[in-house]
Amino acid sequence: MKTVTLKQIAEKLNISVTTVSKALKDYPDVSKTTRQRVLDLAQSLDYTPNSFAVSLRMQQSKTIGVIIPDTVHHFFSNVIKGILKEAEKNDYMVILMQSNESFELEKKQIDLLLSKGVDGILVSLSNNTKKFDHLQKVINYGVPLVLFDKISKTLKCSKVFIDDRKAAYDAVTYLINKGHKRIAHFRGDLNPQNSIDRFLGYKQALLDNNISFDPTLVYMCNNNADFDDGYKNAEKLLKDHGNTVDAIFTITDLIAIGIMKYFDDHGIRVPEDIALFGFSNWFMSSVISPGLSTVEQHAFQIGEESAHILFYEIKSKMNDTPIEHQTVVIPTEMIFRESS
Amino acid sequence: MKTVTLKQIAEKLNISVTTVSKALKDYPDVSKTTRQRVLDLAQSLDYTPNSFAVSLRMQQSKTIGVIIPDTVHHFFSNVIKGILKEAEKNDYMVILMQSNESFELEKKQIDLLLSKGVDGILVSLSNNTKKFDHLQKVINYGVPLVLFDKISKTLKCSKVFIDDRKAAYDAVTYLINKGHKRIAHFRGDLNPQNSIDRFLGYKQALLDNNISFDPTLVYMCNNNADFDDGYKNAEKLLKDHGNTVDAIFTITDLIAIGIMKYFDDHGIRVPEDIALFGFSNWFMSSVISPGLSTVEQHAFQIGEESAHILFYEIKSKMNDTPIEHQTVVIPTEMIFRESS
DNA sequence: GTTTTTACCGAAAACGTTTTCGATTTGTTT
DNA sequence: AAACAAATCGAAAACGTTTTCGGTAAAAAC
Numbered sequence: 009m010k011t012v013t014l015k016q017i018a019e020k021l022n023i024s025v026t027t028v029s030k031a032l033k034d035y036p037d038v039s040k041t042t043r044q045r046v047l048d049l050a051q052s053l054d055y056t057p058n059s060f061a062v063s064l065r066m067q068q069s070k071t072i073g074v075i076i077p078d079t080v081h082h083f084f085s086n087v088i089k090g091i092l093k094e095a096e097k098n099d100y101m102v103i104l105m106q107s108n109e110s111f112e113l114e115k116k117q118i119d120l121l122l123s124k125g126v127d128g129i130l131v132s133l134s135n136n137t138k139k140f141d142h143l144q145k146v147i148n149y150g151v152p153l154v155l156f157d158k159i160s161k162t163l164k165c166s167k168v169f170i171d172d173r174k175a176a177y178d179a180v181t182y183l184i185n186k187g188h189k190r191i192a193h194f195r196g197d198l199n200p201q202n203s204i205d206r207f208l209g210y211k212q213a214l215l216d217n218n219i220s221f222d223p224t225l226v227y228m229c230n231n232n233a234d235f236d237d238g239y240k241n242a243e244k245l246l247k248d249h250g251n252t253v254d255a256i257f258t259i260t261d262l263i264a265i266g267i268m269k270y271f272d273d274h275g276i277r278v279p280e281d282i283a284l285f286g287f288s289n290w291f292m293s294s295v296i297s298p299g300l301s302t303v304e305q306h307a308f309q310i311g312e313e314s315a316h317i318l319f320y321e322i323k324s325k326m327n328d329t330p331i332e333h334q335t336v337v338i339p340t341e342m343i344f345r346e347s348s
Numbered sequence: 349m350k351t352v353t354l355k356q357i358a359e360k361l362n363i364s365v366t367t368v369s370k371a372l373k374d375y376p377d378v379s380k381t382t383r384q385r386v387l388d389l390a391q392s393l394d395y396t397p398n399s400f401a402v403s404l405r406m407q408q409s410k411t412i413g414v415i416i417p418d419t420v421h422h423f424f425s426n427v428i429k430g431i432l433k434e435a436e437k438n439d440y441m442v443i444l445m446q447s448n449e450s451f452e453l454e455k456k457q458i459d460l461l462l463s464k465g466v467d468g469i470l471v472s473l474s475n476n477t478k479k480f481d482h483l484q485k486v487i488n489y490g491v492p493l494v495l496f497d498k499i500s501k502t503l504k505c506s507k508v509f510i511d512d513r514k515a516a517y518d519a520v521t522y523l524i525n526k527g528h529k530r531i532a533h534f535r536g537d538l539n540p541q542n543s544i545d546r547f548l549g550y551k552q553a554l555l556d557n558n559i560s561f562d563p564t565l566v567y568m569c570n571n572n573a574d575f576d577d578g579y580k581n582a583e584k585l586l587k588d589h590g591n592t593v594d595a596i597f598t599i600t601d602l603i604a605i606g607i608m609k610y611f612d613d614h615g616i617r618v619p620e621d622i623a624l625f626g627f628s629n630w631f632m633s634s635v636i637s638p639g640l641s642t643v644e645q646h647a648f649q650i651g652e653e654s655a656h657i658l659f660y661e662i663k664s665k666m667n668d669t670p671i672e673h674q675t676v677v678i679p680t681e682m683i684f685r686e687s688s
Numbered sequence: 689g690t691t692t693t694t695a696c697c698g699a700a701a702a703c704g705t706t707t708t709c710g711a712t713t714t715g716t717t718t
Numbered sequence: 719a720a721a722c723a724a725a726t727c728g729a730a731a732a733c734g735t736t737t738t739c740g741g742t743a744a745a746a747a748c
Binding site: 037065 | 725728732734
């Protein structure tokens with residue numbers, strides 16, 4: 009089954025390719041009758057323009073690229089969903105790639121997207137990218153770029169993210185107001201920045217409430233911040249501090265759930281003996297017993313907003329109107345459940 | 349920053365575009381010296397072929413399309429991951445769309461992908477597609493198509509899926525062998541087929557073990573098979589049957605987790621009072637207390653295998669070698685945890 | 689010294705569109 | 719009837735590649 013072209017329509021109708029093209033695009037200089045004849049025939053032959061030719065001629069692909077560290081993550085799944093929705097609204101397609109937290113791969117994928125001629129790129133940085141030449145290249149090429157969630161402040165492009173520091177500050181402040189005095193923090197690795205910011209928010213909340221900061225109460229989860237980190241560090245925490253700690257703020261829900269498991273295995277009650285507060289509002293946190301208090305990041309909205317800005321920049325670029333980069337921080341929200 | 353073309357290289361070197369092209373593609377009829385000159389200049393100018401032009405000329409896009417019902421689902425996230433990995437290996441890009449379980453959208457997206465000129469399409473059907481003209485169109489166009497997980501047996505194309513019936517049969521048989529006599533089933537809606545097959549597996553296992561099938565023990569979860577379905581039907585189950593039921597097999601983990609929540613709220617112990625067996629091995633099932641027994645679907649492998657077959661068909665098509673469609677069923681695996 | 693082979697190169701067509709610009713026809717005005 | 723305006727169309731260039739095919743020059747064979 010061969011695909012039908014303008015030329016074929018033109019021949020069948022004994023008119024030129026030019027006229028067929030113009031008829032289909034509602035140019036004023038084609039008579040009503042021929043336009044209708046073209047439209048009818050095109051419809052009956054199920055004509056669809058060859059997108060390669062259109063892209064080549066118009067220098068645009070109607071496609072954007074997105075790079076994320078990992079698709080299997082509740083947060084990123086939701087971001088993707090938001091992006092897809094916005095893309096659909098704008099008649100755009102999205103090419104998805106995942107960097108697996110590899111800087112090399114991310115770099116290669118940027119080149120691939122660039123060579124593919126995407127009209128814009130959305131990326132959430134891998135934990136291991138500390139150089140940004142590849143992203144600067146995108147900017148230099150003049151293709152719109154917006155960073156989300158895992159961003160670099162140094163790049164001249166639009167960015168959308170949350171205020172990790174404030175979110176952490178608020179969560180810890182809430183715990184303090186609930187009467188907790190010795191609050192531990194299970195933090196993430198040094199990179200990305202998010203982990204540092206949440207830690208800083210935690211620390212600041214303590215200081216602002218006249219609670220001295222105790223470094224022995226923060227536990228590093230370098231194992232990719234997963235379930236086992238929580239489980240094992242919970243054990244260490246008990247060994248180190250007995251039952252003097254009355255709350256834990258974790259960098260992500262999964263760690264809190266690891267803690268819960270350890271506590272459950274050892275007869276420690278949440279929240280009676282110790283309160284827990286997570287981060288990111290993983291789906292499972294709403295569904296387990298006890299429900300986990302956490303902070304909602306509005307992943308879907310982040311995706312939507314990022315894509316929205318990207319399309320704005322793409323359109324601006326076409327009209328040759330100067331684009332002004334935006335940096336929007338999506339407000340977070342505390343979700344209170346039984347664990348605190 | 350303008351992109352560099354063959355023509356520019358040719359002019360700088362005072363040779364023809366033809367020769368430049370051939371030099372870059374290792375054609376034998378270009379001298380060592382000019383080839384090197386071309387290679388060097390191309391490198392220093394960071395030449396990358398215009399993919400629109402290549403696609404137009406070669407009639408292929410090095411891109412595949414994939415349509416799934418929902419990105420925010422542990423199963424599909426893993427499928428995507430498998431697809432992306434395989435695509436990467438084959439130097440292909442993937443355009444992702446989600447149908448949101450809408451037949452209309454799925455249909456439109458197929459047309460979009462077709463008009464985009466993708467070299468192949470991967471799709472997991474929406475729950476609401478009962479006509480397959482749009483997929484038949486894909487086949488008629490001659491673009492390779494492979495269906496996975498939610499498939500239609502009537503279409504002449506490759507398919508990869510699991511044996512839902514056998515998996516359910518095995519799980520229920522296991523429960524029976526463990527000594528359970530009255531086993532309830534929380535099933536899904538009538539569509540898709542998976543839900544029916546799991547029910548049939550459940551029923552067959554009972555009969556094969558001389559346990560009479562009791563229709564009042566199967567509860568329909570039509571609310572999209574979610575957490576609340578489990579919670580509410582658990583309440584109904586207790587009202588209907590008191591504590592005579594000693595095990596429940598659910599169509600998906602999430603429902604089992606809803607049941608757990610209800611039981612937890614009402615002092616019913618799992619597995620002492622009643623055993624639970626889920627389906628799909630959602631991530632959270634490994635992490636909650638008690639851990640949920642379930643069946644692993646190997647989503648990643650399904651994605652990988654589907655893409656693998658698709659690329660095989662794409663390559664075959666290029667070589668004009670006849671393609672024989674495959675239907676592979678990925679073996680499932682029972683995961684035993686505390687809940688049973 | 690002539691023919692044949694080999695090595696190297698480029699013109700041109702093709703992929704399917706979009707758009708500019710000039711040409712032709714028709715209708716309108718004096 | 720001449721002059722002009724409006725309506726309608728098509729030739730051609732352009733987007734950047736790939737590939738066929740013929741041509742020229744140098745090297746090899748006779």
